[in-house]
Structures are given as C-alpha cells and as structure tokens.
Amino acid sequence: MDLTLKVWRQDGPGKPGEFREYEAKGISPDSSFLEMLDVVNERLVEAGDVPIEFDHDCREGICGTCGVMINGHPHGDQKGTATCQLHMRKFNDGDRIVIEPWRATGMPVMRDLIVDRSPLDRIIEAGGYISVNTGGAPDANLIPVPKPAAESSMDAAACIGCAACIAACPNSAGQLFTSAKLAHLNLLPQGQPERYARTIAMVETMEEFFGSCTNHGECEEACPKSISIDNIALMNRDYIVAKFKDRRKAGQR
Amino acid sequence: MTTTGRRQDTKPARRVPWIIEFYRSDVAKKWIMALSGVILLGYIAAHMLGNMKVYFGPEEINHYGEALRELGGDLVPKTHLLWIMRIGLTAAFAIHIHAAYSLTRTNLKARGRVRYDVPREYLAANYASRTMRWSGVIVLFFVLFHLADLTWGTTNPDFIRGDVYNNLIASFERVPVAALYIVANLALGLHILHGVWSLFQSVGANNEVYNKWRRYLAWGFTAVIVLGNLSFPIAVQLGIIS
Numbered sequence: 436m437d438l439t440l441k442v443w444r445q446d447g448p449g450k451p452g453e454f455r456e457y458e459a460k461g462i463s464p465d466s467s468f469l470e471m472l473d474v475v476n477e478r479l480v481e482a483g484d485v486p487i488e489f490d491h492d493c494r495e496g497i498c499g500t501c502g503v504m505i506n507g508h509p510h511g512d513q514k515g516t517a518t519c520q521l522h523m524r525k526f527n528d529g530d531r532i533v534i535e536p537w538r539a540t541g542m543p544v545m546r547d548l549i550v551d552r553s554p555l556d557r558i559i560e561a562g563g564y565i566s567v568n569t570g571g572a573p574d575a576n577l578i579p580v581p582k583p584a585a586e587s588s589m590d591a592a593a594c595i596g597c598a599a600c601i602a603a604c605p606n607s608a609g610q611l612f613t614s615a616k617l618a619h620l621n622l623l624p625q626g627q628p629e630r631y632a633r634t635i636a637m638v639e640t641m642e643e644f645f646g647s648c649t650n651h652g653e654c655e656e657a658c659p660k661s662i663s664i665d666n667i668a669l670m671n672r673d674y675i676v677a678k679f680k681d682r683r684k685a686g687q688r
Numbered sequence: 689m690t691t692t693g694r695r696q697d698t699k700p701a702r703r704v705p706w707i708i709e710f711y712r713s714d715v716a717k718k719w720i721m722a723l724s725g726v727i728l729l730g731y732i733a734a735h736m737l738g739n740m741k742v743y744f745g746p747e748e749i750n751h752y753g754e755a756l757r758e759l760g761g762d763l764v765p766k767t768h769l770l771w772i773m774r775i776g777l778t779a780a781f782a783i784h785i786h787a788a789y790s791l792t793r794t795n796l797k798a799r800g801r802v803r804y805d806v807p808r809e810y811l812a813a814n815y816a817s818r819t820m821r822w823s824g825v826i827v828l829f830f831v832l833f834h835l836a837d838l839t840w841g842t843t844n845p846d847f848i849r850g851d852v853y854n855n856l857i858a859s860f861e862r863v864p865v866a867a868l869y870i871v872a873n874l875a876l877g878l879h880i881l882h883g884v885w886s887l888f889q890s891v892g893a894n895n896e897v898y899n900k901w902r903r904y905l906a907w908g909f910t911a912v913i914v915l916g917n918l919s920f921p922i923a924v925q926l927g928i929i930s
C-alpha cells in the first residue's frame with residue numbers, strides 16, 4: 436500500500452521543529468506500524484537523509500516506549516494496544532498519516548518523535564516500591580492475599596508507563612499513570628506499611644511535572660492497557676486520608 | 689537527571705501551616721472544590737424549591753422571604769442565622785473560584801503552547817466537562833447580576849425592598865433579563881451535569897455498586913434544577929404569574 440506520512444522532525448531538545456512529508460510506497464499491510472517506519476527510515480538512510488527517530492524496544496506491547504500520536508489518537512485509533520501492536524492493515528491504501536510526539540510541558544520533545552518520559556521514573560522513585568529485607572525467598576502463601584485484591588492489583592500493574600494517558604489528557608495530567616502505580620501496591624498487604632507515605636510522595640512528585648485531573652476520562656480511552664479511572668478515585672481518597680491521618684504513629688512520614 | 693519539565697510553582701520554600709500546605713496540592717484543591725461544590729449544590733436546590741412558592745401567590749413568597757430572616761426562630765437574633773449562611777456560602781463560592789482559577793493556570797502551563805496538529809477527537813470528555821471553566825465564569829457573572837437585580841435592587845427600577853413577588857415579576861417582565869436568566873441557568877446546568885458526577889471521583893467515592901447511579905444522579909439533579917429555575921421567567925413571560 437502507498438501512504439503519505441506527515442511527521443514531526445526536531446533536531447534536539449528545545450530546538451524548533453517542523454512537520455515534513457514523506458511518501459511511503461509499497462508498504463506491506465502485514466507490517467506493523469513500527470516496521471513501516473523502519474522501511475521509511477531505511478530509504479531515508481539510503482537517500483543520505485537523517486532517519487526519523489522514535490522510541491521502541493520490545494515491540495510486543497510490554498515496554499511502553501513506543502507511544503506516538505497517530506492521526507490525533509494516542510497509539511493510533513485501536514483500543515487497548517500500543518503503537519507497536521498496530522498493523523498497517525488498519526489503514527487504507529492512499530491514506531495520509533500524521534505522526535506527532537506526545538505533547539506536555541512535563542515531557543518535552545528530545546528528538547523527532549521521542550519525548551523525555553523520565554518524570555515517570557521520578558514518580559516511581561518517590562514511592563513505587565515496597566521495602567523488604569533481603570535474604571531467602573519467603574514461603575509461598577505466607578502472606579494471604581485475597582484473590583480479588585490480587586486481580587485488581589494486577590490490573591493496575593499492567594500499566595507499561597507509556598505516558599499515553601498524559602498525552603491524551605487536555606490538562607496533561609499524570610493521574611492515570613500515578614494512580615495505577617499506587618493501586619498496584621496499595622491494594623496488596625505488602626503495600627500497607629508504606630501506603631500513605633507512598634501516596635503522598637508519588638502524588639506530590641507527579642504534581643511537580645503534570646497538570647491536574649478534571650475527570651474527563653480521556654486517559655482511560657487512550658491507555659493501551661485499558662487502566663480504569665477507578666484507580667484515580669482510589670488515589671484521591673488515599674491522598675486525602677493520608678493528609679488527615681496521624682502518620683507519625685505508623686512511621687509513615 | 690533531566691529536570692527540564694519540572695514545574696516550578698509547587699516546591700514549598702519553607703514550612704507553612706498544615707492547611708496551606710494541604711491546599712498547595714492539586715488533588716487537595718479538587719477535594720475542596722468538590723466539598724464547596726456540594727455546599728453550592730445544596731444551596732441551589734434549596735433556592736429553587738423555595739422559589740416554587742411564587743406559584744402560591746404573593747403572600748406565600750413574601751412570607752418565605754421574611755421567614756428566612758427569622759431563621760432559627762427565637763433561638764438566635766433576627767437575621768443572624770441568615771447572615772451566617774450567607775457568609776458560609778460566600779466563602780464556599782470564593783474558595784471554589786480560587787481553586788478553579790489556580791488549577792486552570794496549572795493546567796494551561798502543564799499543557800504548554802504547542803497543540804497537536806490533528807485536533808484531538810475526544811472519546812470520553814464531553815461538552816459539559818470541557819466547558820467547566822466557561823460555564824463557571826458565566827455562572828459567576830450571572831450571580832453578581834442576580835444579586836444586583838433581586839437582592840440589592842440596583843438594576844431593577846421597580847424594586848421594593850421586602851416585596852419578593854413584585855420584584856421577581858418586575859425583573860422577569862423585561863425580555864432581556866428573562867433571556868439572560870435562561871442562558872445562565874443552561875450554563876449552570878452544564879456545570880453541574882459534569883460537576884455532580886465528577887465530585888464523587890474527586891473525593892474518591894468510586895464503587896462498582898453505585899458507579900452507574902452517579903450518571904443518573906447528575907442527570908436527574910440537573911434536570912430538576914434547570915427545569916425548576918427555567919419555569920420562573922417563562923411563567924412570567926407567559927403571564928401565568930403576574
């Protein structure tokens with residue numbers, strides 16, 4: 436199939452960028468979106484041009500690096516998948532495809548389609564872990580975990596940190612990502628000792644970079660893992676509870 | 689470590705009282721917006737219901753106006769309880785607006801100036817949720833006009849202090865005022881349509897058991913308030929009450 440691409444090109448952080456058009460002829464409908472970009476890049480290199488830079492790693496929807504805005508849809512117009520899981524058969528011959536990087540002040544463009552997603556790491560560092568003593572592995576089932584809690588925690592843990600939620604949000608808010616990382620730990624017994632300290636630390640780190648949620652729900656639609664905004668409500672409640680709780684007594688300061 | 693994108697406005701410079709530190713957080717601001725929103729919602733419901741008395745004639749509504757001043761009966765001096773309510777309401781209104789202003793600034797900054805080339809096709813956000821700022825500002829200006837028109841009487845030449853019935857008719861007989869009232873109430877309707885649903889999310893009251901009722905509640909509450917409020921100018925214009 437023959438396509439026209441309109442791609443954002445930018446030389447480096449803070450540099451001015453612009454859209455450039457590329458003809459992508461003879462693309463196989465069986466190729467994935469990233470493979471299509473690979474083909475285009477090979478041709479660019481052959482022609483002595485600079486290839487289009489984009490983030491990617493696993494190419495199977497688990498690493499979260501590949502997100503781009505495709506025709507105004509984060510990860511493309513296919514629900515519940517990452518950019519790398521999108522196939523060219525979803526497009527029509529002759530289509531014009533606009534490819535843009537995520538846009539938010541908190542994650543500026545580094546180059547072409549690559550944005551700086553390191554604020555997400557800062558949020559995780561603030562509390563997205565549990566403290567354990569090292570040593571021999573504990574016995575299985577030593578800590579009873581109710582099956583539903585394990586399931587909801589697992590649903591939240593499916594977040595791959597792609598930042599599509601932030602890119603989709605009219606407020607560039609980081610609520611869906613942060614709440615998924617919080618729910619993942621706060622719903623489990625192992626997460627309880629640090630629950631409130633973690634919530635405060637991660638929420639406040641998030642607020643250093645991103646906007647504030649107005650409950651549009653766009654993030655849930657954009658998320659390749661269909662993470663639910665119910666997690667945001669849980670995060671809001673935990674944050675308020677944490678603020679009013681006497682956390683000193685539980686050593687959660 | 690890259691700190692290019694870090695927002696500069698949230699790092700507390702020094703220890704401040706708990707309540708101020710609390711209010712610095714966006715999540716806390718939204719919680720306070722939800723609480724002040726509930727107070728305002730309670731008020732608009734009571735206001736609409738009370739005004740229904742206009743359909744029972746001048747004595748009823750004028751007596752209602754008097755009763756508001758005597759709220760608390762013999763327990764408190766006349767108008768004191770009314771003033772406490774007025775102050776509380778004004779405070780809720782002010783804090784709601786301050787939080788709205790502050791969060792709007794935060795969000796505009798967080799979003800930056802660059803827009804996507806292809807306009808976003810919103811899948812979940814609706815007209816009501818995307819116009820909260822506009823509907824809120826319309827409501828603000830309307831409330832100021834409304835007070836000037838029906839409480840202070842400054843914009844109403846036929847205003848007679850204490851004669852609620854007369855003032856209401858004199859106000860709504862003017863077509864532009866009736867039209868303004870209708871437009872403002874539709875804006876209020878949009879505001880609370882998203883607000884009533886959204887406030888549950890902000891306070892973390894989210895439960896599979898009642899989640900779908902949040903939408904029904906928002907629609908039901910909005911419908912009752914808007915229809916009730918719209919009935920007044922329409923009734924005056926049609927001469928049903930005069």
Ligand code: HEM
Nearest residue numbers: 649721722725728729788820821824825828883886887890
């Ligand atoms: C009778 C008057 C009003 C009522 C009943 C009301 C009610 C509400 C409610 C229930 C919410 C949802 C809060 C949440 O999601 O937690 C809300 C949000 C909001 N209100 Fe109001 N409001 C009123 C007046 C105003 C005014 C005068 C303004 C601005 C000038 C305003 C601006 C906003 C904004 C911008 C939001 C969205 C905030 C956000 O999600 O970040 N409101 N309102």
Ligand code: SF4
Nearest residue numbers: 594595597598600658
């Ligand atoms: S919540 Fe969804 S959209 Fe947001 S970072 Fe995680 S996987 Fe990506």
Ligand code: FES
Nearest residue numbers: 494498499501519
């Ligand atoms: S490349 Fe890993 S999620 Fe797409």
